[in-house]
Amino acid sequence: MSTRTDTRSDTPVAYGFEGNLRRYLRGLGGLIVFLLVWWVGAMLTQPSYLVPSPLDSVRAFIDLFATTTAIVVPVSGSSLVLPTGLAHLTETLFHYVPGLLFGAGGGIGLGLLMGWNGALDDWLRPLVRVLRPIPPLAWIVFAIVWFGIHHTGAAFIVFIGAFWINFYAAYGGVEGVAGDLTDAASTLGVERDLSMLKLVALPSAAPQVLTGFRTSIGRCWMIVVGAELFGAPGVGYEIINASNNLAMATSVAYMFLISLAFLCMDIGFRLFEGRVLAWR
C-alpha cells in the first residue's frame, strides 16, 4: 500500500468521526427532549401515579437493587438470594432461556430438514401453514392446563414463539442455497445428502439462521412478559404486581430492566454474529 493512499484515506475517517459525533449528539438530544416531555407531563398529571416522574422511576430502579429477594431455583429446588431486580430477572431467565434455546434448536432443525428434503416438505407444509398463524400467547390455555402457569408453562409459550421464527429463517436459508455450490461440492466428492447439508447448506444458510435467532431474542422477550402477566414468576409478573399496588414507578423500573436485559443480549449476539460471519 502506498503512502499516498494512506494520507488520502485519512480525510474520510475524520469525516466519519465527525459524522458519528453528530449522530450521537442528535440521539442524546432526542433522549433529553423525551425526558423533558415525560417530566412536564408527570408534573401536570394528577393523581401522580398515572404518570410516575422520571426521577421517581430512577429511584424505584435503584431500589430494585437495594433490597434482596430469595427465589427458588427450578429442578434443584434450592433457594437463591439476589438483589430484588436481579432475582426477578433471573426468574424470567429460568423459563426464557430454555424456551428460547429449545425453540430455536427445534425450529432450526426442522427448518433445515424441511428446506432440504422435498418429501418431508410435502408432508409437513400444510400442517405448518395451519399452525404457524396461531399467536404463541394463544397457547397459554394449554400451557396452563398441561404444565400449570409456572416456569414450564411459560417456557412452553416462549418455545413456540422461538420455534417459528427460527423455523422460517432456516427453511428460507436452506432453500436459497446456490445450485452452483452444491454442484461444486458434488464434483469434489460430497455424495451423501447429510454431508451436503452439513458442509454446504448449513454454512450457506448461516447468515439467515443467525438473523432469525437474533429476531427471536427480541420477540421472546415480548412473549415472556405476556406469559408472566398471567402469573408466571419474573419481571413481567412484577410489572403487574407493582401496578396492583399503584407503585407505577416500580413498574417503569421493571420495564427498563427488561429493555436493558434485551439490549445486552442483542449487543452480545451481534458481536458473536459479526465474528462468525466475518466472511460476508
Place this chain on the structure above:
Amino acid sequence: MALSSESPVNRESREKITVQNVSRAYDSTQALEGVSLSVGEGEFCCIVGPSGCGKTTLLRAIAGLDDPDTGSILVGGDPVTGPGLDRGMVFQEYALFPWRTVRGNIRFGLDRPACGCPDCEARARELIELVGLDGFEDAYPKELSGGMKQRVGIARALTPDPEILLMDEPFGSVDARTRDRLHTELLDIWAQTEQTVVFVTHDIDEAVKLADRVVVMDAEPGMVQSTVSIDVERPRERTAHDFVEYVAQIRAELGEPEPR
C-alpha cells in the same frame, strides 16, 4: 485388427471421453440433439458456440451433474452415472464457498473421504503455489478479484488430482489482460498435469489460443456442427497469420460476420 500407426507417445491416441448420440430437452427447448463427440486422453478440447447451443449442458452431462434424455457418455470406457473425482469442474461464476478462505476452499476438496493425500496441508500449499496465490491463503473470496477467484476455482478442481478438467466459460467474467495471463497459466498447468481438458467458451479467439481441437456447436437444436484441429505451435500469437485464419474459419462455420 489393423496395427495402430500412432506412436505411444501420442497422448491423444486413446479416447478419454466418448459422447454418443446424446439428446437433452428442457421444457420447450432442445438443448442437445444427437450430439456425438470424443476427446482423446491428454487433449485440450474447446467447445465453442452461440448461447443456447447446449455447450454448458454437454459439459454438465460429462461432469455427471445433468442426465441426458437419451444417448450415453463414457469416461475412460465407463458410463457416467454421476459426479466423480476423476472429473474436476471449474465454474463460470467460480462457485467458491464464501464462508471458507482460499485455503479452506482448497482443503474442501482434499478433506473428502476419498482423499488419500499423506499431507493435505502440504498439498494445499503446493496447489496455492501452482495457481500463484501465495500470501492470500487466509483471504475470503469476497476479498479477491475475479481472476484470483478463478485461480482458487482451478486449484480446488485440481485437488482430487482428476484425470479430466471440465471448464465452463471460466474466464468469461475477468478482464482481458487477466484472461491472457490466466490462459498462459492454464496451459502451463495442463503441461504439468497432463490432464484431459474440456473447455467451454463463446470466445473464438480464446478457443483457438488454447485448444488442440475446437468443437463448433450450433444452436436450436444444439448439435455439433464441425470440429477444427488447431495445428499451431504454442505459445500462440493472436496476430499470427495462421491464428487469424483459424479464427476466420470458425467464425464462418458459425455463420458470424467478420468483425470490422
